[in-house]
Amino acid sequence: MDTTRLIQSNSLGSYGSTAYSAPDGFIRANGMHFDTKDDKVTPIPGVSTVQSTLNISNVCYVVKEWVGPWWTGACFRKIRRKIVLRDICLQVKTGELTAILGNSGSGKTSLLDVISSRSTGDVNGQVYLNNVKCTRDVIQQYATYVMQADRLLPNLTVRETLRYTAKLKLPGHVTTDGIERKVAKVIQQMGLKDVADSRIGSNIIRGISGGEQRRVTIAIQLLKDPDMVLLDEPTSGLDSYTARYLVRNLRDLAKQGKIVLLTIHQPSSDIFNMFDQIGIMSKGQMVYCGPAKEMVPYFTALGYPCDRYTNPLDRYVDVASIDRRDLERQYESTKRVDSLVEAFQNSHINQQTLHNIRNAMNENDGRKLGSGSEAGSGPSYMRVLLTLIGRMYTNVFRDRKDYFARIFLLPLFMVFIIIFLGRLKHTQTSIQDRIGLIYNATTGPPFMGIINSIALFLCLRDLYYRESRDGLYGPATFLIAYSIHVIPFNIVSSAIFSSIIYWVCGMYPSADRFGIFTLEVFMLHYWGEILTVACLGMFMNPNLANSVAVLLQSVAVIAASGYIKTLDTLVEPMEWLSYILIHRYSAAIFVANEFKDLDFDCDRNVTLNCIESGNDYLNKYYPGAVDDIANNFGYLAAYLAGTLIFAIIVFKLSGLRNLH
Numbered sequence: 001m002d003t004t005r006l007i008q009s010n011s012l013g014s015y016g017s018t019a020y021s022a023p024d025g026f027i028r029a030n031g032m033h034f035d036t037k038d039d040k041v042t043p044i045p046g047v048s049t050v051q052s053t054l055n056i057s058n059v060c061y062v063v064k065e066w067v068g069p070w071w072t073g074a075c076f077r078k079i080r081r082k083i084v085l086r087d088i089c090l091q092v093k094t095g096e097l098t099a100i101l102g103n104s105g106s107g108k109t110s111l112l113d114v115i116s117s118r119s120t121g122d123v124n125g126q127v128y129l130n131n132v133k134c135t136r137d138v139i140q141q142y143a144t145y146v147m148q149a150d151r152l153l154p155n156l157t158v159r160e161t162l163r164y165t166a167k168l169k170l171p172g173h174v175t176t177d178g179i180e181r182k183v184a185k186v187i188q189q190m191g192l193k194d195v196a197d198s199r200i201g202s203n204i205i206r207g208i209s210g211g212e213q214r215r216v217t218i219a220i221q222l223l224k225d226p227d228m229v230l231l232d233e234p235t236s237g238l239d240s241y242t243a244r245y246l247v248r249n250l251r252d253l254a255k256q257g258k259i260v261l262l263t264i265h266q267p268s269s270d271i272f273n274m275f276d277q278i279g280i281m282s283k284g285q286m287v288y289c290g291p292a293k294e295m296v297p298y299f300t301a302l303g304y305p306c307d308r309y310t311n312p313l314d315r316y317v318d319v320a321s322i323d324r325r326d327l328e329r330q331y332e333s334t335k336r337v338d339s340l341v342e343a344f345q346n347s348h349i350n351q352q353t354l355h356n357i358r359n360a361m362n363e364n365d366g367r368k369l370g371s372g373s374e375a376g377s378g379p380s381y382m383r384v385l386l387t388l389i390g391r392m393y394t395n396v397f398r399d400r401k402d403y404f405a406r407i408f409l410l411p412l413f414m415v416f417i418i419i420f421l422g423r424l425k426h427t428q429t430s431i432q433d434r435i436g437l438i439y440n441a442t443t444g445p446p447f448m449g450i451i452n453s454i455a456l457f458l459c460l461r462d463l464y465y466r467e468s469r470d471g472l473y474g475p476a477t478f479l480i481a482y483s484i485h486v487i488p489f490n491i492v493s494s495a496i497f498s499s500i501i502y503w504v505c506g507m508y509p510s511a512d513r514f515g516i517f518t519l520e521v522f523m524l525h526y527w528g529e530i531l532t533v534a535c536l537g538m539f540m541n542p543n544l545a546n547s548v549a550v551l552l553q554s555v556a557v558i559a560a561s562g563y564i565k566t567l568d569t570l571v572e573p574m575e576w577l578s579y580i581l582i583h584r585y586s587a588a589i590f591v592a593n594e595f596k597d598l599d600f601d602c603d604r605n606v607t608l609n610c611i612e613s614g615n616d617y618l619n620k621y622y623p624g625a626v627d628d629i630a631n632n633f634g635y636l637a638a639y640l641a642g643t644l645i646f647a648i649i650v651f652k653l654s655g656l657r658n659l660h
Contacts, residue, residue: 052130052227054092054115054259055357059125061085061107061114061284084110084121085284089350091357092261097247097254097274100263101313102281103321108263109148111281112230115261116145118469128361129228129259140471143228143259144221148236150213151466153391153459154202155398158192158216159183160391161200162223167387168472169224172379186219190249202459205399211242215249221470222253229253231262240268247271269311278313282320287340290349302343384473388481392460396489402456406489410448410525411496413440417505424506426600428610431617437505438590439563442583443553445494445521449528450549454542457482461536465657475651479533483644486529494522508594516593516629523636524586527643528553534647537654560584562591566621582639585632592618592625 060083067078085107092098100108113119115127117136127134129142139145152161162183170179187196192215200216201207208216214234221229231250235243247267251274254260264271272278272292279289288295296306299316306315320337323329344350379387396402417440424430424437464478498518501507507517531552535545558564560578567578578584595614602610611617618625625632 052094052257052259053360054090054134054228054261055126055128055360056088056090056115057126057128057357057361059085059088059111059114059123059127061110061119061121061123063121083284085114087345088125088284088286089354089357090279090286090289091353091360092259092277094257094259095254096260096276097251098261098277098279099267099275100261100279100281101265101267101317102263103317106281106320107284108281109232110284112145112232112261112263115139116143116230118145126361131361131363136471142226143230144224144226144470146218146221146229146231146234147466148233149462150217151459151462152200152213152216153395153463154200154205154207155395155402156391157197157199158208158212159187159196160394161216162186162219164387164391164394165220165467165472166223167379168384168467169470170379171377172383182223186222189222189253190215190219191245192216192219199398209242211238211246214238214246218246218249226258228259228261231260233263233265235264235267235271240270244268244270244274247274267311267313269313272311272313280316280320282322282337282341285341286344286350287320287337288316288344288349289353294349298347298349302340381477384477385481388473388478389485392482392485395459396456396485405455406452406486407493408496409451410445410493411500413444413448414497414501417444417501421505423504426598428600428602431600431611434507434594435563435591437501437507438587438594439557439561441501441517441521442524442561442563442586442590443557445497445525446528446531446553447550448493449490449525449530450532450546450553452486453529453532453536453549454546457533457536458542469656475537476648479644479648479651482533483526483530487526490522490525490529494518494525497521508596508598513593516589519633520586520589520593520636523640524582527582527636527640530640530643530647534643534650537647537651540657556581556583561587562621563587582636585635585639588622588625589629589632589636591622592629596626 063082063084065080065082067080088107088111100111102108110119114123115134116139117134129138132138134143156164163179166174166179166182170182174182187193192212195208195212199205199207200213207213218229218231218234229250234250235246238246247264250260250262254276275292277290278292278295280287288298290298295316296312299319300306304316304319306312320340321333322337323333396406417437421433421437424433460478460482464475468474468478495518498514498521502514502517507513528549532545532549535549535552536542539545539548559570559574560567560581561583567575567584570578595617598614600611600613602612611620
């Protein structure tokens with residue numbers, strides 16, 4: 001048989017053949033892959049000829065929504081059950097590129113969430129991959145989900161991004177050479193060879209293009225060689241050429257024996273020609289789901305022809321959309337969509353799909369999942385932890401702005417303190433000067449920790465949500481890695497801050513006391529950063545998280561430090577509250593460390609009630625502070641550990657946020 005004619009016969013207007021063209025001289029016919037170069041038809045080595053299938057049968061998805069404004073409270077707001085998906089039946093096979101289209105709110109992304117076990121509502125129906133029910137564990141092991149937004153660290157190169165992720169994804173027995181080979185393979189597979197050593201970049205940092213970032217995101221998900229690839233709007237925000245190139249990569253993946261299902265918005269006519277199966281959704285229902293080559297004849301038979309120079313996908317997504325400009329148009333378009341849904345349910349295409357799904361789900365042919373997946377257990381805990389720490393360091397070191405912010409933001413704060421206070425004296429007024437200096441040493445480090453976290457933690461948080469959904473690690477591992485990676489920066493920054501402000505301002509001249517001062521500055525700096533991390537786990541909005549962290553810090557200083565109002569004059573509820581706030585103990589350490597054995601000039605002709613020594617001041621305002629320094633440091637250490645544990649609990653209870 002003339003293979004050239006075979007390929008040509010499978011153009012958009014041909015519907016009778018059972019084979020279709022593939023790139024690079026490959027064709028596939030009746031479930032077999034063949035090489036057509038030099039007019040020779042031979043099987044392609046290494047490509048399975050057994051089709052895997054994703055079968056979706058009668059899937060319904062219902063979510064609960066709060067009705068009314070949030071300020072009415074949970075007790076007064078009604079809960080509405082919203083049907084997101086209704087009676088969805090779909091079969092996706094290997095070797096075929098399947099696309100789901102529809103207007104906004106039609107249920108495309110929700111369908112992918114149900115398939116990938118990421119749904120948050122009630123799901124009824126059956127979702128099976130090769131006769132194995134799609135649970136979260138099955139999806140994490142044999143499938144992958146590429147979300148619409150790219151979550152990548154901007155300062156890493158493409159190769160580094162893939163290398164670090166491979167260390168998190170691949171089994172523990174895979175060697176460094178094996179990881180490098182896998183990384184090189186997916187780079188070649190996704191056409192990233194020319195930018196392999198270029199930075200990812202961001203809106204501020206110049207890097208690779210948006211289309212290349214999308215291919216990096218897909219390459220990350222291919223590292224474990226999944227059997228099924230789900231993609232949500234992979235061409236969103238890309239120009240027509242880049243989108244076409246990306247879809248061509250996905251078509252090649254399908255031809256290599258993977259199940260590829262994607263949602264897409266406004267594809268061009270060139271992209272339409274690459275699809276084998278197309279589904280069009282509206283109001284959570286299928287308006288059409290079948291072969292791409294049969295879509296135009298199907299809708300034409302229903303009275304909706306497509307003009308010669310019109311993109312069929314634009315035409316029929318428009319036909320299946322609800323027009324909400326006014327009630328009359330909404331009624332007419334809703335009636336049209338309902339008739340289209342009913343027509344499709346009774347069509348021979350849908351009946352054939354239902355028949356194929358029943359046959360596939362009734363089979364017991366011993367097919368197994370994971371023919372291409374990496375076998376073996378995952379990486380060890382230490383490898384995951386060290387990989388996360390190493391990746392965080394690399395990301396920070398690459399950007400001088402972030403690096404210098406971590407090191408010098410707190411020391412820059414000392415300039416204003418030195419200019420304002422100058423050199424401390426030993427007069428009666430210097431007592432207030434010392435309290436002012438200690439107040440700034442108490443509040444400055446946590447505030448700088450808050451600023452650093454708000455600026456530098458967000459990209460790591462978004463990356464955590466994506467990778468944790470893939471089952472790579474949990475919140476405890478992530479936050480422990482983050483807390484370890486910030487310690488050296490906080491130590492260096494606190495040491496610079498303390499070294500200058502302590503000796504320039506003329507605090508108590510003792511190396512031991514300078515060490516105590518520096519240690520406490522570090523602990524407060526570290527606490528402020530971890531507190532903000534906990535707030536960023538509680539609130540997705542960084543401005544709200546920043547406000548809450550600053551409020552907590554301010555309340556702790558005002559209520560528990562004794563700088564503004566002495567502790568023995570607090571009302572009982574405030575005094576009880578002060579015992580659970582960190583600044584009750586940090587203030588006692590700072591004051592005892594500075595005022596112990598310090599002498600002040602006292603001229604009773606000028607000041608009757610002068611304080612002659614720092615010990616007198618301590619006995620009056622902070623009794624027992626000198627003897628409790630060791631215990632108070634213990635309380636600070638417990639507070640730091642408790643804040644980290646609190647952050648882990650917050651991330652655990654908040655769950656994995658939706659980053660679509």
